[in-house]
Amino acid sequence: MLAEEVRQKLISIVGEKNLLDSEENLVVYSYDATPNYQAMPDAVIKPRNTKEIQEIVKICNEYKVPIVPRGSGTNLCAGTCPLEGGIVLLFTYMNQILEIDEDNLTVTVQPGIITLELIQAVEAKGLFYPPDPSSMKISTIGGNINENSGGLRGLKYGVTRDYVMALEVVLPNGEVIRTGGKLAKDVAGYDFTRLMVGSEGTLGIITEAMLKLIPIPETKKTMLALFDSLEGAGQAVSAIIANKIIPATLEFLDQGTLEVVEDFAKIGLPTNVGAVLLIEQDGPMEVVDRDIEKIVKICEESEAISVQVAQSPEEGLALTTARRSALSALARKKPTTILEDATVPRSKVAEMVREINKIAKEHNVEICTFGHAGDGNLHPTCMTDARNEEEMHRVEQAFADIFAKAIELGGTITGEHGVGVMKSPYLAWKLGEEGVNAMKTLKFAFDPNNIMNPGKIFAKETKKRVVVQK
């Protein structure tokens, strides 16, 4: 519970109605989209502008009250779970598009805007904001920036980081800084813009962002290739890239995922094949036609059982929508769904999926895998039941093995979901103790009182690494 003095000071900033601390309100913000993590905040606060955030931060820094900035809470790393209490800070009032600049191809927004709303607003002007996390219908841009969200278009277009040009940030000491500008080139000092991107709310509060836009691709085509085996699909992925084609989307679903997705979406996907690639190319008409033609040929040469190009934008949309529904579809199967995002170099995707299957078998847990084959970002998803302690232990072991394997193959523990609480015990596996130390040095230089989203990224203890047996 907040000390009454602190509570009154916060109310004097935002007004009575914007500080919520009834039991019902606190419960709502005690968890996010990540299963199995819950902790009660002391209050929920809804500031109306940067100035109010600045004052809130100063109070919290003085009284050492944790602050957890939260968009829509769609993250999958328990990144917005208020582990150490304190206040959950919402951007309910700060959800506007401030400017779309068609001359300089930028959009300036407040952090609370929904990703899809932003995408639609710029598309209405013939412009394109590529990052498209699966949660984009409900996620906010502020959350996307804090997590450096990826999405299906990452292979060709990059991730959120690649589109953030400028930020306004309230630092833990209450100072406001503005980074970057409407500038494709700017080397005046350290790259604080990108330091903030993906920092998971641990270094400050992003209060405004300017994002880069590009012209919207003229056209788009979608296709589906079915394979008997993982190897065939993996080989096709490699061959597409080796042929110097970078598709906009190059998604992979294994047999298990496919079955569940079809059961959910009912669009006539085959469910008796080993693996599916969902491929999309966009760009000028001639190029899209030519690339899709080449990709069809490559898939056939990689022994695809069947290759099917969507005959209309609607048919294409149905396919990508089905893919986007993978998590929801899988979530119907069991009480608890844990979706991970171990990521490997593109050339290792088939090997990694095979290893995931082996690991699942070893630990006797049910894991389906889908994900962004083009950029090696896989989502092994475990269907389980959090109430079954014994099973949960095996699930945890399986994921630890998966992380270890990903790193062994030159990969990482998280491609686009963030470290949060969930993966913090594994961070040193990827970065080494020296790497984690360097990050701690940075964190504590900026936030000596550890008020910004405490308990995230840095674990109290690194998990003991068990070497995966071949």
Place this chain on the structure above:
Amino acid sequence: MLAEEVRQKLISIVGEKNLLDSEENLVVYSYDATPNYQAMPDAVIKPRNTKEIQEIVKICNEYKVPIVPRGSGTNLCAGTCPLEGGIVLLFTYMNQILEIDEDNLTVTVQPGIITLELIQAVEAKGLFYPPDPSSMKISTIGGNINENSGGLRGLKYGVTRDYVMALEVVLPNGEVIRTGGKLAKDVAGYDFTRLMVGSEGTLGIITEAMLKLIPIPETKKTMLALFDSLEGAGQAVSAIIANKIIPATLEFLDQGTLEVVEDFAKIGLPTNVGAVLLIEQDGPMEVVDRDIEKIVKICEESEAISVQVAQSPEEGLALTTARRSALSALARKKPTTILEDATVPRSKVAEMVREINKIAKEHNVEICTFGHAGDGNLHPTCMTDARNEEEMHRVEQAFADIFAKAIELGGTITGEHGVGVMKSPYLAWKLGEEGVNAMKTLKFAFDPNNIMNPGKIFAKETKKRVVVQK
């Protein structure tokens, strides 16, 4: 001079022949490509590998000896001038390509490799490394990364930062960290990769880098459009972008630059026009043809006096080579050439060039301007004589006014050259004192003894800002 104890310890690491401290050697490394800055180092050292660099850093940190990492010294911000003495660290032995991975589209290099050598090596495999600073024939990748170098292809393809995927870095405390990987998506912890990019050797020593490659564009076309006035050229730039075309290169030369370049390159450029745009598009043949056709039409509508599409790759190359020679050409005119890179939002280019001309007139100095119109990165270049103190004072005043104007227009003091010593007194104009403080917090957390390239980025004093009179 180094204490004999330190000198001996360094020699024990690299061997006698790799520590140079004769007067002649020290003089050679007392300056870089930036006019008017010189300071003697105490020694020049040539380590052979990361391990040796690690040991050197530990010694220097213990004895508080400054380290200035230096590639080819082509920077234009006095970034490698050993202002506070200490050792200049060279990458003479660390100049290899370690791997070109065609499956994952990456190249792994040591920092000492020449940029153009790298570009040619990957092009031989049908791959493309876009960043192309004008100094690329002699600059090193290590230098490019430390300065976050741009180039002519920045508008469409981004800058060095956008191509660095992983780094090995020796931190000021002597610890070695490895960031990133062969991963298009990786959000395991803070983005140290991009924090190091553009940090100008002040946070650590980059000892290895993995860079992203893309498929080489199928074809390329070059064209030249001549305009009576700046306004016409500026209008054409805006119209090209408004038509949703992003050319690979969109360069601008004013009348003064044009005259000097033609005198130098003798390729038949007209010298009696107000402004020239050099435009290049690359990509699939059909798209290039279509875009160039549209751009021709846009230039004509913007009242270009003449528009000429290069009829052969050789003719196109001659045009871009002429543009690349702008600095060399200008440098022949007067004993001292000061090339700056004030940068503004693309939509403000014409206005900025007009202001530069006005400022030059007010201070009675000779400034020609050329640069990357597409990304607003301008190079106002002053031809002067460093021996004339009174004139140099006026030159300095003029550049201060130019920086102030750039910031007023939403721009920055440096687009691609870095802050170094030269622009450090102006950094707070762009970032505010809060922004500079945040950077200092970071710097001193990592380098409490201030051994890494001291005197760069952070000035002892911020210049008093004179408001530009309209």
